[in-house]
Amino acid sequence: MSCRPEATAIGQTFNAITYGTVAGADAALEVLGLGAERAAGMLRYRGSELKLDVLLPGLHNLENATAAALIGLELGLDTVTVETLIARFPGVARRFERIGVTASGIRVVDDYAHNGEKLRAAITTAQAGASRVLAVFQPHGFGPARFLRPELRELLPSLLRSEDRFCYAEIFYAGGTVARDISSRALAEDIGCAYAPDHAAVRAWVAREARPGDTVLIMGARDPELPRLAREVFAALK
CATH class of the missing domain: 3.90.190.20 (Mur ligase, C-terminal domain)
Incomplete structure (x- = not known):
């Protein structure tokens, strides 16, 4: 879940994973680039690094990709598979x-x-x-x-x-x-x-x-x- 104060408080009840660019997140997101057509970031989680190359612009889309990547990892997918799938996702209708x-x-x-x-x-x-x-x-x-x-x-x-x-x-x-x-x-x-x-x-x-x-x-x-x-x-x- 997004590492915001109100979200963190709720997440403690459910043992949730926090993520984001702020200090203290369980999964740290480093923004590498926010361009006109795409976004890129580095996700660090439990000793692993994942390069997120998103075919959608905007920090919010990069954060959404981070959440999707964490779900994949928690379900047992390896980092290469997660990186590949994130890079292939074309987006959905009416979301930029x-x-x-x-x-x-x-x-x-x-x-x-x-x-x-x-x-x-x-x-x-x-x-x-x-x-x-x-x-x-x-x-x-x-x-x-x-x-x-x-x-x-x-x-x-x-x-x-x-x-x-x-x-x-x-x-x-x-x-x-x-x-x-x-x-x-x-x-x-x-x-x-x-x-x-x-x-x-x-x-x-x-x-x-x-x-x-x-x-x-x-x-x-x-x-x-x-x-x-x-x-x-x-x-x-x-």
């Missing part, structure tokens, strides 16, 4: 999924990020691979939008660089009797960013704002149309 790169170098990425920590991971990973990021976030419900509003009002301005751009897409509504008493327009006003009332407006905003070399990051959960939106954005930029 690269949709494509245009001829002018605009990269479009689709990600399931839907809360503060996941937005932080996705945006910082995108920033590591581009000097400018266009980030679109569609909240996944009215309740989550209300709950996350104070956190994101503080987080996003501190996270985004001066050249980055952010757009709130309208909140996903799946039907039912939920109170529709908040809009992404208000969330956008909180931080002075763009607002898109629908997916067509998202495509139009990206088309206006995108420059060669940018990374366009589409984020959100629940809405089954988000993968299509990411692909339509890419098609519009080609």
Whole structure:
């Protein structure tokens, strides 16, 4: 389990293995590289060293690979097998999924990020691979939008660089009797960013704002149309 104070306290009850880059972890992770397309690290555990070569960018993906490697070792796999399997893993849909790169170098990425920590991971990973990021976030419900509003009002301005751009897409509504008493327009006003009332407006905003070399990051959960939106954005930029 991740070597954070709250996780460590829980883990003591279950004799869990802690891992991470912090001192005191049972399994120590040394970050060797965080690039635009991949991540690398050295895992040291019980006298063994494993080179983790991950075909996905971002510290969070390297940490996830560390957890997977430790599970493999605990199940009896040898270090060479674990290293080989980690290096072959291509990732899964909507977890910093690269949709494509245009001829002018605009990269479009689709990600399931839907809360503060996941937005932080996705945006910082995108920033590591581009000097400018266009980030679109569609909240996944009215309740989550209300709950996350104070956190994101503080987080996003501190996270985004001066050249980055952010757009709130309208909140996903799946039907039912939920109170529709908040809009992404208000969330956008909180931080002075763009607002898109629908997916067509998202495509139009990206088309206006995108420059060669940018990374366009589409984020959100629940809405089954988000993968299509990411692909339509890419098609519009080609």
